[in-house]
Amino acid sequence: MRNHPGNRPYREQTVAPPGDLEWREEGGSWIFRGTCPVCAHETEKELFDLVPGTVTKGLPWGRKQPEVRRERTIDCECAITHRGAEERNGCGAGWKVRLPDEALS
Numbered sequence: 001m002r003n004h005p006g007n008r009p010y011r012e013q014t015v016a017p018p019g020d021l022e023w024r025e026e027g028g029s030w031i032f033r034g035t036c037p038v039c040a041h042e043t044e045k046e047l048f049d050l051v052p053g054t055v056t057k058g059l060p061w062g063r064k065q066p067e068v069r070r071e072r073t074i075d076c077e078c079a080i081t082h083r084g085a086e087e088r089n090g091c092g093a094g095w096k097v098r099l100p101d102e103a104l105s
């Protein structure tokens, strides 16, 4: 497994989300899981700021429409250390996800 083709050098880039992207709620926060389209490793990302009940209605500075950021960027956080990644996780790829409605209620 050491030299399989998935061990490509670290490179920051934005790519299309994985086809098998899925999310689940676990321990009060949301976890996105999928196979990284770039390095083909499984990656999991926990969104700590999406603990149910913490998405408040209304913002401190009093905007009329609360804006919850529905689009998030998930970075590849696979368990493999890619070449040149140093202390960073994953291969540098990131993709945008749209949060499920349940995550915002």
Ligand SMILES: [Zn+2]
Binding pocket: 006, 036, 039, 040, 041, 076, 078, 079, 080, 082, 090, 091
């Ligand atoms: Zn990887």
Ligand SMILES: [Zn+2]
Binding pocket: 036, 037, 038, 039, 040, 041, 076, 077, 078, 090, 091, 092, 093
């Ligand atoms: Zn990756």
